[in-house]
Structures are given as structure tokens and as C-alpha cells.
Amino acid sequence: MPSQPRIVLVTGGAGFVGSHLVDELVRRGERVRVLDSLATGKRANLNAQAEVIEGDIRDLDAIRPVFAGVDCVFHTAAMARVPLSIEKPVETHAANATGTLNVLVAARDAKVRRVINSGSSSVYGDQPTLPLREDMAANPLNPYALQKFIAECYTRQFHQLYGMQTLTLRYFNVYGPRMTAEGAYLTVISIFLRQRKAGEPLTIEGDGEQTRDFTHVRDVVRANILAMDCDTADGRAINIGAGHNASINEIARMIGGPQVHRPPRRGDARNTLADNREAAKVLGWHPEVKLAQGIEELMRQAGMRA
Numbered sequence: 001m002p003s004q005p006r007i008v009l010v011t012g013g014a015g016f017v018g019s020h021l022v023d024e025l026v027r028r029g030e031r032v033r034v035l036d037s038l039a040t041g042k043r044a045n046l047n048a049q050a051e052v053i054e055g056d057i058r059d060l061d062a063i064r065p066v067f068a069g070v071d072c073v074f075h076t077a078a079m080a081r082v083p084l085s086i087e088k089p090v091e092t093h094a095a096n097a098t099g100t101l102n103v104l105v106a107a108r109d110a111k112v113r114r115v116i117n118s119g120s121s122s123v124y125g126d127q128p129t130l131p132l133r134e135d136m137a138a139n140p141l142n143p144y145a146l147q148k149f150i151a152e153c154y155t156r157q158f159h160q161l162y163g164m165q166t167l168t169l170r171y172f173n174v175y176g177p178r179m180t181a182e183g184a185y186l187t188v189i190s191i192f193l194r195q196r197k198a199g200e201p202l203t204i205e206g207d208g209e210q211t212r213d214f215t216h217v218r219d220v221v222r223a224n225i226l227a228m229d230c231d232t233a234d235g236r237a238i239n240i241g242a243g244h245n246a247s248i249n250e251i252a253r254m255i256g257g258p259q260v261h262r263p264p265r266r267g268d269a270r271n272t273l274a275d276n277r278e279a280a281k282v283l284g285w286h287p288e289v290k291l292a293q294g295i296e297e298l299m300r301q302a303g304m305r306a
Contacts, residue, residue, distance in 0.1 A: 005031040008228070009070045009112075011057055011103060012077030013050065014041025016179050017118060017171070017220055021074055022047045024221050035066050036077065045178060057099035060106065067110035072228050075103050076118045078148075085144035086267060096147035097154075104158045104166075114165040116227045117155040119237055120148040121172040121213070121272050130245075131275035134170075134237055142267030152237050159235030167233050169223055172241030172274045175294060176217030177301065188248055189214070189295065192255045197302055202257055206264030208249035211271045213241040216289035226283040241274020242287045254295050 008025055012018040013034030018041070025032045032050040035057070046052055055063050057077050067073070078096050079085070085092040100117065107115050124132045125139030140146040152168040159166045175189045192202045223240045227233075252259050279285040299305065 005029055006071035007031045007033055007069050008072045008074065009033045009035060009067065010050075010074045010076060011035045012041060012075075013052070014038055014043065014045045015076060017174060017217060018074070018076035019045035019047070019178060020176070020217050020221050021076065021224055022050050024225060026050060028225070033066065033070065035063060040079070057102050058094050060102040063102065064106050064109065067106045067112060070107070070110060070112050071114070073103065073107050073112055073115045074118070074224055075100060075115060077103075078118065080144070082122070082142050082144045082267060083265070085147065086142055089143040092143060093147050096144065097150040100151035101154050104154055104164070108158060108162050108164055112164075114167075114228065114233055115155065115158070116224055117152060117166065117168040119152045119168040119170040120145065121170050121239070121241065121274065122269065123149040123152070123170065124269065124272070126269050126271075130271060131243070131273040132239065133275045134239060134278055141269060145267075156235035156237070159233070165233035166235045167227050168235075168237040169220075169227060169240045170237050171220055172213040172215045172239065172272055174215050174217050174220050175298075177298070179217070188212070188251060189255075189298070192252060193298060193302055193304070196255050196257045197304060201260045202252045202255065204248055204252060204259055204261050206261070208252065208259075208261065209247050210264075210268070211245040211247045211273065213243070213245045213272045213274045214251075214291050214294070215240060215242045215274075215287065216294045219287045219289055222288075223279060223283060223285045226285050230283050232282050236282075238278050238282055239274040239276050240279055240285070241272075241276055242291070243274055243276045244291070245271065245273040246291055251295070254292065255299065
């Protein structure tokens with residue numbers, strides 16, 4: 001008789017990155033279980049073929065049963081808003097740092113084979129040189145970045161102390177369908193698209209010359225799929241970024257329309273640019289979606305012309 005498909009768990013599977021990952025896992029024939037509190041995730045994002053369990057990663061005892069029989073965990077759940085982390089550091093720490101610890105403990109106790117943690121390039125902060133490499137010292141500039149760094153340190157330690165197979169994928173400014181204007185992952189494109197559609201001027205924080213490495217969600221999903229069964233899962237962090245950056249002013253020009261400037265936001269790095277050679281080496285991953293292509297697709301889906 002054919003073997004049963006393995007169970008894979010996606011925390012935050014109703015969110016932006018998580019829901020795209022769930023869709024791809026289902027398409028590949030995996031048995032997918034979603035754990036989401038639906039505090040920020042959307043029911044509309046849920047895949048009908050996935051098993052959905054409402055639960056909060058801040059409650060360890062409540063989530064323990066969800067991990068039974070699971071082969072691999074993709075931990076994408078987070079309170080991913082930099083301004084919110086500045087306003088409410090205790091609450092966001094509970095979700096992003098303690099919540100990750102709870103996921104790791106529950107996975108360890110359930111003897112889960114592998115945990116893939118969704119990290120953030122925000123842990124780098126400002127660095128003296130670009131591109132950003134995994135061997136650079138972390139320099140988190142806001143509570144969200146610090147919480148994500150703590151989460152990846154826990155992810156590494158669970159490999160070192162308990163022998164769990166773990167990896168952290170450090171995402172660089174993820175964008176694509178289903179993104180909202182409220183997330184830490186590239187709010188600027190979604191805000192600009194909303195403003196353009198509403199006939200409003202595009203609001204640019206600071207001089208607009210700050211740069212970001214924009215990475216399409218399809219590429220991020222592919223990195224997760226590759227990480228599920230790659231040969232190396234020793235707790236390390238791996239950059240998942242396009243390897244090209246663009247300024248906020250360039251993004252504004254791509255989307256089009258009048259612009260207004262306002263003061264820069266607190267706690268943001270000036271520039272990001274991923275060195276993605278480690279992802280190529282460990283995962284066999286290379287980015288495929290070009291920024292202009294990704295923005296054109298989003299504008300077309302929104303009924304706009306560039």
C-alpha cells in the first residue's frame with residue numbers, strides 16, 4: 001500500500017507568506033495543517049484542503065497537541081509590524097520571541113523532524129558595508145528586529161542543545177499578492193498601490209533614497225520548500241533576498257503618480273541588499289521574479305496600468 005503523506009504544519013498559515021506556502025504545499029500533495037490565531041491572518045487566505053486549527057503560539061499548553069505527528073514545521077506566525085513593536089514591545093515580544101520559543105519546545109517534545117523559522121533581514125540594522133552577509137554581527141534597530149533575532153538564536157540553540165534539525169530563512173522585504181499595508185514585509189509597495197488606486201499622492205518617508213532588497217513571495221515560498229528536505233539543517237540563518245536593491249523613489253516611479261515627502265520613520269535601516277550565495281550553496285535557491293515583473297503583475301491585478 002502507498003505510504004501516507006507526511007504532515008507539515010504552517011504556523012501563521014492564514015497570513016501573507018504562510019498562506020502562499022500552504023497553497024504550494026497542498027499543490028505538492030503534502031498533508032497540511034495550519035495553526036493560526038486569525039488575529040492578523042485572514043480566513044479568505046485559508047486553503048480549503050488544509051486542516052485549520054485556531055490557536056495562539058503565545059499559549060504553549062494550548063498548541064502542544066497541534067504538533068502531534070508532524071514531520072516539518074514552517075514557522076511564519078508573527079506580529080510583523082515595526083511601528084507596533086515600538087509602541088507595544090511587551091506584546092510583540094510575546095508573539096515574536098516567546099511564541100517562537102513555544103513553537104520550538106512543542107516541536108521538540110513532539111519529535112518533529114525539522115523546523116524552518118521565518119526570519120527577517122531587519123536583524124542586520126545598519127551595517128558599514130553591503131551586501132549583507134550572514135556572518136555580520138546583528139544590529140537590530142527596533143524591537144521587532146530584536147525579537148526576530150532572539151527567535152533565530154533560539155532556533156539555532158535548539159539544534160545545538162537538542163539535536164533538532166532547524167534553519168532560519170532571513171527574508172528581505174517580501175512583496176506579492178495578499179500583502180497588506182500593515183506588515184513589516186515591504187509595506188511601501190502595498191501602500192503606494194493603494195494610494196495610486198485611490199488617486200492619492202504617494203507618501204515617501206525621508207528623502208526616498210533609502211534602498212531595499214525586494215523579494216517576491218513566490219521566491220520565498222520556493223526557498224521554504226527547498227529548506228524542508230535540504231541536506232543541511234544545523235540551525236544556521238540563510239539570507240533569502242533577490243540580491244538587487246532599489247530606492248523608494250524608484251518604486252514610486254514604477255507605480256507612478258504625484259508624490260509627497262514626510263519625516264523618516266524611526267528605527268529603520270537605511271539600506272538593505274542580500275548576499276544570497278549561502279542560499280544557493282545550501283538550498284540550491286536562486287531568485288527568479290524580477291522587481292519590475294512583480295510590480296507589473298500587482299498593478300495588473302489591481303486594474304492599474306504602469
